[in-house]
Amino acid sequence: xxxxxxxxxxxxxxxxxxxxxxxxxxxxxxxxxxxxxxxxxxxxxxxxxxxxxxxxxxxxxxxxxxxxxxxxxxxxxxxxxxxxxxxxxxxxxxxxxxxxxxxxxxxxxxxxxxxxxxxxxxxxxxxxxxxxxxxxxxxxxxxxxxxxxxxxxxxxxxxxxxxxxxxxxxxxxxxxxxxxxxxxxxxxxxxxxxxxxxxxxxxxxxxxxxxxxxxxxxxxxxxxxxxxxxxxxxxxxxxxxxxxxxxxxxxxxxxxxxxxxxxxxxxxxxxxxxxxx
Amino acid sequence: xxxxxxxxxxxxxxxxxxxxxxxxxxxxxxxxxxxxxxxxxxxxxxxxxxxxxxxxxxxxxxxxxxxxxxxxxxxxxxxxxxxxxxxxxxxxxxxxxxxxxxxxxxxxxxxxxxxxxxxxxxxxxxxxxxxxxxxxxxxxxxxxxxxxxxxxxxxxxxxxxxxxxxxxxxxxxxxxxxxxxxxxxxxxxxxxxxxxxxxxxxxxxxxxxxxxxxxxxxxxxxxxxxxxxxxxxxxxxxxxxxxxxxxxxxxxxxxxxxxxxxxxxxxxxxxxxx
Numbered sequence: 336x337x338x339x340x341x342x343x344x345x346x347x348x349x350x351x352x353x354x355x356x357x358x359x360x361x362x363x364x365x366x367x368x369x370x371x372x373x374x375x376x377x378x379x380x381x382x383x384x385x386x387x388x389x390x391x392x393x394x395x396x397x398x399x400x401x402x403x404x405x406x407x408x409x410x411x412x413x414x415x416x417x418x419x420x421x422x423x424x425x426x427x428x429x430x431x432x433x434x435x436x437x438x439x440x441x442x443x444x445x446x447x448x449x450x451x452x453x454x455x456x457x458x459x460x461x462x463x464x465x466x467x468x469x470x471x472x473x474x475x476x477x478x479x480x481x482x483x484x485x486x487x488x489x490x491x492x493x494x495x496x497x498x499x500x501x502x503x504x505x506x507x508x509x510x511x512x513x514x515x516x517x518x519x520x521x522x523x524x525x526x527x528x529x530x531x532x533x534x535x536x537x538x539x540x541x542x543x544x545x546x547x548x549x550x551x552x553x554x555x556x557x558x559x560x561x562x563x564x565x566x567x568x569x570x571x572x573x574x575x576x577x578x579x580x581x582x583x584x585x586x587x588x589x590x591x592x593x594x595x596x597x598x599x600x601x602x603x604x605x606x607x608x609x610x611x612x
Numbered sequence: 613x614x615x616x617x618x619x620x621x622x623x624x625x626x627x628x629x630x631x632x633x634x635x636x637x638x639x640x641x642x643x644x645x646x647x648x649x650x651x652x653x654x655x656x657x658x659x660x661x662x663x664x665x666x667x668x669x670x671x672x673x674x675x676x677x678x679x680x681x682x683x684x685x686x687x688x689x690x691x692x693x694x695x696x697x698x699x700x701x702x703x704x705x706x707x708x709x710x711x712x713x714x715x716x717x718x719x720x721x722x723x724x725x726x727x728x729x730x731x732x733x734x735x736x737x738x739x740x741x742x743x744x745x746x747x748x749x750x751x752x753x754x755x756x757x758x759x760x761x762x763x764x765x766x767x768x769x770x771x772x773x774x775x776x777x778x779x780x781x782x783x784x785x786x787x788x789x790x791x792x793x794x795x796x797x798x799x800x801x802x803x804x805x806x807x808x809x810x811x812x813x814x815x816x817x818x819x820x821x822x823x824x825x826x827x828x829x830x831x832x833x834x835x836x837x838x839x840x841x842x843x844x845x846x847x848x849x850x851x852x853x854x855x856x857x858x859x860x861x862x863x864x865x866x867x868x869x870x871x872x873x874x875x876x877x878x879x880x881x882x883x884x885x886x
Binding site: 395398399400401420423424426428430431432433434436437438439443446447448450451452453495 | 633636637639640641643644647648651652716717718719721722723724725726727728882885886
């Protein structure tokens, strides 16, 4: 990968996300090990891997929640460690956990996000209305979120994350625990977001079908390392003409995707699934 | 192949004076906290049970014993500001549980990736927690009136009491937030919360004067923020209430402690999601 300039992105800068030897250790454990990624602007990029592969840790570093132990990462042209405030203004984030506040209504959740991103009162109302319509939530806008279905909560969270028109959207397991219909709806909205706003999306998943449906490019993570990266077609071609994504994954990581994950990862995944279900 | 870069984000984030950004972030956070509070006030009322017991049972009995010298004041008059301060302490000190809960729900992740400063987020939460104390104040005033405690009913004194209650709640809830950031789990927090409240309460002038304490305890009481809260409330709440410091000293010390705690909490807050 080309060396990364220090200043803000220049106009010809191609990548919305670039990492260089990105590493995160927790004590003796290396959760993310020298990861190099390059995500072009306007792309939906998938980070694929089983529980515990380091997906969430990478997202936390890219969203400035966690400092890298070593290596570098740039998001929307800014270094996550050197200019976290600049990065935060340009990103949206939907954590794996359900982050919408159940004790507030849909509109109140959106208003909180809009205010935190400094969207002025006059523009706030129009953008919230817009986001609710985009996500098909206009009817439920004034209901408490605890009465929403899992799919509705996810769509509300996407609405919250897009209010300030981020350059890059990070989604950690966006459809985990959703039923097939709700999952499809979230997929459609994501593709709409990409079309309508040219947003770059980085999502983590361990769902092959999801990666197949959404992602133009992906990276397969295994034990904190990138086992393979590139377009889906190129990866499939390497394995064999008829290869499925499962086979591609097994080929590069030497295992099946459902395995692995610490107690904590699994507990968190299950609790999110339970709350959605 | 080249990729078109999308237009610069229309974030609407006008970099005004940092203080305005700070206020905006704090207001956004405290606004939702208060909405939630008014939507479900049951918790606030349940927290009023304990002060009722202290005043009606403990206070009534001890005013007959006359074991504690409180000058011209009746013991009930003396202790009621202490019980108000105590109920503020006891409800604010468990605020951290709610913060850990929010972390488990992913709400804090979303706050922390926003451009609002960590200080603004923590300050907004503390101020909202400060307002929680107002309901308890109203309840204690009602009990005090029923027990014929010599309350100062003049509006300026009552406004002073409310200010004290708000800053006191804000102090102890920020303290609680710091503990939550350090211990990180609900189970550990429950243990530590129990361990902290009683010493803070007993090492203060809430139910007996500093003069009755041995030297070492008096020293602890002098650095305990609860002592300054009780002192201010005693002067503002009770007719002829004796207080040691001037009000400006009590409020000044509390404001300094609050700022110190908020800045520590702002530093530690992000560690909750790591």
